[in-house]
Amino acid sequence: MKQDFPIFKTYPDLIYLDSSATSQKPQMVINAVYNFYSKNNSNIHRGIYDLSQSATDMFETIRIKVSKFINAKDAKEIIFTSGATEAINIVANGWGKKNLVKNDFIILSEMDHHSNIVPWIRLKKEIGVELFFLPIGEDFKLDYKKINSRFLGKDLKKIKLVSLTHASNVLGTINPLEEIIQFFKNINPEIKILIDAAQTVPHIPVDIQKLDCDFLVFSSHKMLGPSGVGVLYARKELLENMEPFIVGSHMIKNVTKEDAVWADIPDKFEAGTRNLEGVIGLGAAIGYLQKVGFEKIQTLEKELIVYALDMFEKQKDITLFGSKKSENRLGVFSFAVGKVHSHDVSEILNRSHIAVRAGHHCAQPLMEVLKVSGIVRASIYLYNTKEDIDRLFEGIHEVKKIFKG
Amino acid sequence: MDPLYREIILEHWQNPQNAGVLENADIDITETNPLCGDEIRLTIKIKNEKINSILFSGVGCAISQASASLFIEEIKGESLDFVKLKNEKDVLKLLGIELTPARMKCALLIFKTLQIGFTKLQ
Numbered sequence: 001m002k003q004d005f006p007i008f009k010t011y012p013d014l015i016y017l018d019s020s021a022t023s024q025k026p027q028m029v030i031n032a033v034y035n036f037y038s039k040n041n042s043n044i045h046r047g048i049y050d051l052s053q054s055a056t057d058m059f060e061t062i063r064i065k066v067s068k069f070i071n072a073k074d075a076k077e078i079i080f081t082s083g084a085t086e087a088i089n090i091v092a093n094g095w096g097k098k099n100l101v102k103n104d105f106i107i108l109s110e111m112d113h114h115s116n117i118v119p120w121i122r123l124k125k126e127i128g129v130e131l132f133f134l135p136i137g138e139d140f141k142l143d144y145k146k147i148n149s150r151f152l153g154k155d156l157k158k159i160k161l162v163s164l165t166h167a168s169n170v171l172g173t174i175n176p177l178e179e180i181i182q183f184f185k186n187i188n189p190e191i192k193i194l195i196d197a198a199q200t201v202p203h204i205p206v207d208i209q210k211l212d213c214d215f216l217v218f219s220s221h222k223m224l225g226p227s228g229v230g231v232l233y234a235r236k237e238l239l240e241n242m243e244p245f246i247v248g249s250h251m252i253k254n255v256t257k258e259d260a261v262w263a264d265i266p267d268k269f270e271a272g273t274r275n276l277e278g279v280i281g282l283g284a285a286i287g288y289l290q291k292v293g294f295e296k297i298q299t300l301e302k303e304l305i306v307y308a309l310d311m312f313e314k315q316k317d318i319t320l321f322g323s324k325k326s327e328n329r330l331g332v333f334s335f336a337v338g339k340v341h342s343h344d345v346s347e348i349l350n351r352s353h354i355a356v357r358a359g360h361h362c363a364q365p366l367m368e369v370l371k372v373s374g375i376v377r378a379s380i381y382l383y384n385t386k387e388d389i390d391r392l393f394e395g396i397h398e399v400k401k402i403f404k405g
Numbered sequence: 406m407d408p409l410y411r412e413i414i415l416e417h418w419q420n421p422q423n424a425g426v427l428e429n430a431d432i433d434i435t436e437t438n439p440l441c442g443d444e445i446r447l448t449i450k451i452k453n454e455k456i457n458s459i460l461f462s463g464v465g466c467a468i469s470q471a472s473a474s475l476f477i478e479e480i481k482g483e484s485l486d487f488v489k490l491k492n493e494k495d496v497l498k499l500l501g502i503e504l505t506p507a508r509m510k511c512a513l514l515i516f517k518t519l520q521i522g523f524t525k526l527q
Binding site for chain 1: 407409410415441442443444464465466467468470508511
């Protein structure tokens with residue numbers, strides 16, 4: 001698969017193990033962006049001329065492609081954003097502020113990314129909603145049933161939203177969403193569910209209708225597409241009643257000096273000119289993923305996960321923060337080498353052209369739970385090989401040698 | 406010998422000098438490097454315009470910890486006037502290594518913390 005990704009031609013020695021942060025891009029995606037600029041560039045929804053019409057058609061075709069990709073019922077339920085973070089902000093501001101009041105509860109988890117924590121903290125500051133973090137239990141799994149001991153009787157009715165990550169970007173744990181969503185809908189069918197699928201959409205098939213969630217967000221750049229593009233899926237009836245977060249051009253039906261009337265969905269949420277080439281690139285990324293097929297991607301990654309877990313098992317002085325079982329987990333391996341600081345590990349790995357992430361991984365509350373200030377994370381994707389994992393452990397050996405671990 | 410993780414750096418990382426927190430300090434300042442989350446708390450007691458006692462605590466990489474340890478050894482017991490003349494180059498000289506811009510921030514966290522501490526004193 002590596003031959004499809006030009007970065008590995010540019011740097012043949014590169015061992016890229018930071019795909020949870022951002023993925024590399026296949027030639028197909030790069031070509032799509034290049035071709036859009038060379039052959040189709042013009043603003044969409046504006047011109048009567050042919051070029052603008054064809055750009056508009058391309059853009060809207062990708063909206064349909066995305067809706068089919070996640071099995072949404074209607075392409076109008078797909079909003080193009082700048083990424084998963086902006087998508088969550090749109091929900092917090094457009095739905096949260098309108099529908100939540102003081103002392104309403106939002107359920108999050110200890111394994112959520114800052115992008116699914118900070119917008120809700122702001123809402124807490126602004127309108128006084130309360131947050132509850134589902135704790136991490138045995139084998140780094142979410143202990144969501146803990147909610148029963150925290151919320152009793154009428155208190156349960158105050159839960160209005162459950163906003164959860166599909167998988168932890170640090171632990172690799174894939175949450176059993178169907179089970180969790182059912183659990184909360186049983187408490188109260190009116191509870192809304194938001195899923196941050198930024199970590200999972202690149203690796204496993206995500207089906208909106210099967211999940212039965214109300215909102216779902218993800219980012220293009222983690223799934224082989226360009227950065228600066230993401231998707232907000234929301235049920236049509238929710239979108240229709242939500243306030244737009246950003247207002248301006250394109251998202252209106254009519255503007256006078258006194259007033260403005262919002263456009264219908266999805267336009268209402270897409271003020272200004274979107275990242276057109278980015279959306280086109282996202283379309284190509286979906287095309288690439290479908291061409292390879294999730295079945296193959298999962299088989300490939302599973303093999304690497306089993307291989308890497310086995311290697312971790314054999315290491316002394318290495319703490320792995322995540323399940324040692326290969327089921328229901330992503331190829332995300334966060335670890336510590338003795339008491340060596342994550343940046344020192346990363347620095348030494350970099351000498352062998354091994355790219356890993358070091359630090360708090362935009363999950364500081366989780367770092368608090370794990371009682372660490374920062375850890376090293378190696379994350380894999382479809383272009384990685386067993387040789388990459390071998391090189392990682394050679395690098396770790398070097399770290400131990402230098403720090404006499 | 407490793408060009409970055411010199412023996413002296415590893416020694417100070419392994420056994421940091423002047424580690425801890427002083428009670429009733431004249432300067433008590435905590436600074437972080439937001440890029441990596443490294444944190445240093447510096448407590449200083451001043452007597453007769455001199456740094457009478459000084460301790461640091463915190464979390465960080467080998468570079469930031471060794472740099473703090475080495476720099477504190479350098480300024481302990483010295484007069485405030487002397488310490489205020491110290492600059493970034495003096496800190497880097499103690500480490501004696503070439504640093505990339507990202508790691509430069511690690512090495513200079515102790516210096517930055519001290520500077521902010523001095524402004525709080527006045």
